[in-house]
Amino acid sequence: xxxxxxxxxxxxxxxxxxxxxxxxxxxxxxxxxxxxxxxxxxxxxxxxxxxxxxxxxxxxxxxxxxxxxxxxxxxxxxxxxxxxxxxxxxxxxxxxxxxxxxxxxxxxxxxxxxxxxxxxxxxxxxxxxxxxxxxxxxxxxxxxxxxxxxxxxxxxxxxxxxxxxxxxxxxxxxxxxxxxxxxxxxxxxxxxxxxxxxxxxxxxxxxxxxxxxxxxxxxxxxxxxxxxxxxxxxxxxxxxxxxxxxxxxxxxxxxxxxxxxxxxxxxxxxxxxxxxxxxxxxxxxxxxxxxxxxxxxxxxxxxxxxxxxxxxxxxxxxxxxxxxxxxxxxxxxxxxxxxxxxxxxxxxxxxxxxxxxxxxxxxxxxxxxxxxxxxxxxxxxxxxxxxxxxxxxxxxxxxxxxxxxxxxxxxxxxxxxxxxxxxxxxxxxxxxxxxxxxxxxxxxxxxxxxxxxxxxxxxxxxxxxxxxxxxxxxxxxxxxxxxxxxxxxxxxxxxxxxxxxxxxxxxxxxxxxxxxxxxxxxxxxxxxxxxxxxxxxxxxxxxxxxxxxxxxxxxxxxxxxx
Numbered sequence: 001x002x003x004x005x006x007x008x009x010x011x012x013x014x015x016x017x018x019x020x021x022x023x024x025x026x027x028x029x030x031x032x033x034x035x036x037x038x039x040x041x042x043x044x045x046x047x048x049x050x051x052x053x054x055x056x057x058x059x060x061x062x063x064x065x066x067x068x069x070x071x072x073x074x075x076x077x078x079x080x081x082x083x084x085x086x087x088x089x090x091x092x093x094x095x096x097x098x099x100x101x102x103x104x105x106x107x108x109x110x111x112x113x114x115x116x117x118x119x120x121x122x123x124x125x126x127x128x129x130x131x132x133x134x135x136x137x138x139x140x141x142x143x144x145x146x147x148x149x150x151x152x153x154x155x156x157x158x159x160x161x162x163x164x165x166x167x168x169x170x171x172x173x174x175x176x177x178x179x180x181x182x183x184x185x186x187x188x189x190x191x192x193x194x195x196x197x198x199x200x201x202x203x204x205x206x207x208x209x210x211x212x213x214x215x216x217x218x219x220x221x222x223x224x225x226x227x228x229x230x231x232x233x234x235x236x237x238x239x240x241x242x243x244x245x246x247x248x249x250x251x252x253x254x255x256x257x258x259x260x261x262x263x264x265x266x267x268x269x270x271x272x273x274x275x276x277x278x279x280x281x282x283x284x285x286x287x288x289x290x291x292x293x294x295x296x297x298x299x300x301x302x303x304x305x306x307x308x309x310x311x312x313x314x315x316x317x318x319x320x321x322x323x324x325x326x327x328x329x330x331x332x333x334x335x336x337x338x339x340x341x342x343x344x345x346x347x348x349x350x351x352x353x354x355x356x357x358x359x360x361x362x363x364x365x366x367x368x369x370x371x372x373x374x375x376x377x378x379x380x381x382x383x384x385x386x387x388x389x390x391x392x393x394x395x396x397x398x399x400x401x402x403x404x405x406x407x408x409x410x411x412x413x414x415x416x417x418x419x420x421x422x423x424x425x426x427x428x429x430x431x432x433x434x435x436x437x438x439x440x441x442x443x444x445x446x447x448x449x450x451x452x453x454x455x456x457x458x459x460x461x462x463x464x465x466x467x468x469x470x471x472x473x474x475x476x477x478x479x480x481x482x483x484x485x486x487x488x489x490x491x492x493x494x495x496x497x498x499x500x501x502x503x504x505x506x507x508x509x510x511x512x513x514x515x516x517x518x519x520x521x522x523x524x525x526x527x528x529x530x531x532x533x534x535x536x537x538x539x540x541x542x543x544x545x546x547x548x549x550x551x552x553x554x555x556x557x558x559x560x561x562x
Contacts, residue, residue, distance in 0.1 A: 007019075007021075007037070008025075009023070009024075009025050009028060009035050009036060009037050010036045010037060010039040011025075011028050011031070011033045011035060011036070011057055012028070014057065015057075031054050033054070033057055086184055086185025087182070087185075088182055089178055092174070092178055093135075093138065093139055093178075098125055098142060100145075101141060101142040101145040102118075102121065102122070102141070105141065105145055106118055108148075108345065108406045109145075109148070109406065110291065111291040111343045111345060111346045112295075112345065112349055112406075112407070113201075113255050114251050114288065114292065115198055115248055116248065117248055124137070124138070124195075132182060133196065133199075134195065135182060136179050136182055136186075136188075136199050137195045137198060137202075139175050139179040139182070140175075140176070140179040140199045140206070141202055142172075142175050143172045143173075143175035143178075143179060143202070143203075143206050144202040144206050145172075146168050146169070146171045146172030146175060147168070147169060147172035147210065147408075148209065148406070148408055149408065176206045176210075183199070189226070192226040192229055193230075194230070194245065197223050197252060197256075198252065200219050200220075200222045200223035200226060201220070201223045201252070201255070201259075203219040204216050204217075204220040204222075204223060204259075208408075209408055211409070211460075216263075217263065217267065220256075220259065220260065220263060221272070224256050224260060224273055225272070227252070227256055227273070228272070230249075232249055232250075232252070232253040232277075233253065233276045234276070235276065235278060238278075247280065250277065250278075251280055251295065253273070253277060254277075254280065254295075255295075256273055257273045257274075257275070257299065258299055260272065261310070262302070264314075265305065265310070265357075265360050266413075269314075270314070271306070271307055271310050274306070275303055275306075279299060279300075280292055280295065280296060282296075289341075290342060291342070291343060291346070293342060294342025294343060294346030294347070294349075294350065297335075297336060297342065297346075297350055298346070298350055298353065300335060301332075301335050301336065301350065301353055301354055301357065302357070304328060304331055305357065305360075309328075309364075320368060322365075322370045322380060325361055325364065325365045325368075325379075326377050326379060329358060329362075329377075330379075332357055333358070336350055336351070336354055344399065344400065344403040345402075345403045345406045347403070348399050348411065349407060349411075352392070352395075355388050356414050356418070358379070358388060359385065359388060359417070359418065359421060362379065362385065362388075363421075382425065382428075383425065383431075385418075385421045385422050386422065386426075386431075386440050386443070388418065389421075389443040389447075390443060392415075392418055392443075393442075393443045396446075397446075401453070404450075404454060405454055409455070412454050412455065412461055415447050415451055416461040416464065416465055418447065419444060419447035419448070419451070420465065420468055422440060422443060422444055423465075423469055423473060424472060425440075426440050426441070426444070427472035427473055441476060444476075448465065448466070451465060
């Protein structure tokens with residue numbers, strides 16, 4: 001219904017034409033203009049081109065509509081409305097759980113992955129109700145922590161009669177599902193942030209802990225891809241900006257670098273990240289000097305394992321030599337100092353990783369037929385895994401159970417790798433028996449003891465290892481099985497080999513697929529033909545470890561002397 005007014009509408013006034021006073025007026029209706037009466041009446045002026053004025057009015061109104069639509073769209077991108085499918089589950093993420101998980105992370109996990117800034121994280125928690133990105137980050141962090149051994153479940157989440165470990169694992173899985181579901185409601189791929197990459201990394205850690213390695217690999221590659229989208233591989237992107245943010249991005253890039261290499265070797269995956277930026281510096285935070293020192297040592301340990309080695313390992317390229325492999329073994333032996341300026345948990349990670357990587361090189365040597373019983377270089381002989389096992393037993397004997405368990409199933413998997421390799425060597429290589437010396441079977445016994453003790457023996461690796469021993473060394477299987485559980489490492493081992501080198505494991509390396517049946521000695525060099533050993537391809541992650549008995553300085557909980 002039209003309404004009569006006492007003055008000309010804004011458009012007719014601007015065009016200097018007679019208005020019929022109807023709302024909308026006839027002129028605006030014919031010109032397809034919005035008829036308004038908002039302008040304050042002014043004195044009449046010279047008349048211009050009416051056609052030009054109509055064009056100006058149309059353009060102005062069109063631009064205003066576009067600006068409004070753009071503003072609305074930008075608001076939707078910043079704060080996208082969550083459909084019921086992507087909405088948060090009320091009461092799932094309680095303040096008590098958030099506080100407990102953050103505390104556990106910074107107390108136990110932070111030295112290995114120093115990628116969060118505690119004050120800023122706590123500030124983000126305060127804004128969790130207003131940010132989907134923050135909610136997903138905190139939820140994935142809590143899921144990752146709840147899947148770890150040793151985390152305490154808040155009393156409000158414990159059901160009477162249920163075992164804490166079961167509650168923790170179930171709660172972690174529920175939080176993992178929550179983070180994945182809610183995350184689908186925001187555009188994190190097109191516009192990633194540091195929190196986006198960290199969330200993907202935590203999702204990887206969750207699936208690794210749940211032994212779902214294909215999904216874990218997917219989220220690890222998601223994290224590395226998002227990191228590259230952000231330009232974290234470009235040193236120039238660290239020259240400006242917030243210092244705390246730059247330091248965490250740099251550390252995150254190197255953490256992804258290390259994790260990708262460990263996982264690539266264990267699962268025969270390709271690499272995407274390379275050493276293209278500078279390492280973190282010890283002066284970033286005076287309070288974190290020890291932790292960052294240990295983190296830098298871990299990065300340096302993995303740097304030699306580039307596309308060349310991974311290509312040879314994955315059998316996608318050819319062309320290595322005895323000299324190159326021997327040099328790589330020496331480089332690994334010298335990679336860590338005798339005394340590590342690190343936390344005890346970092347020392348466990350570093351020393352085990354060092355020996356595991358030496359095993360990878362030994363596996364590659366056997367693949368290419370470069371081992372010999374007469375080699376002057378012990379690392380190029382068939383008995384080298386025995387030496388590595390000796391060193392690993394020595395180092396684990398001086399590590400606390402908590403420092404090893406904080407690395408989750410990854411450390412157990414590496415012990416399993418070493419024990420499998422040792423078992424295969426013992427079944428094929430003649431060993432001199434000396435009643436007064438510790439024998440390879442003693443090392444194997446200790447590995448079984450560790451695997452049966454860590455995390456309460458709740459892993460699939462103990463029966464797998466017993467099955468492997470029964471297959472390769474049937475005469476030893478029954479006595480070894482009867483000896484479980486075992487006493488701590490024999491002090492003879494610690495005292496005799498305290499000059500050996502030590503090593504540790506990362507929480508993200510995993511053992512060969514359970515279906516593996518040990519090393520393939522079908523094509524070894526003729527020098528070992530007298531005992532029927534021949535060279536074969538490396539299994540998908542069999543490992544050996546060497547270690548020095550480490551000394552942990554109890555007066556300073558941040559210093560580990562290896």
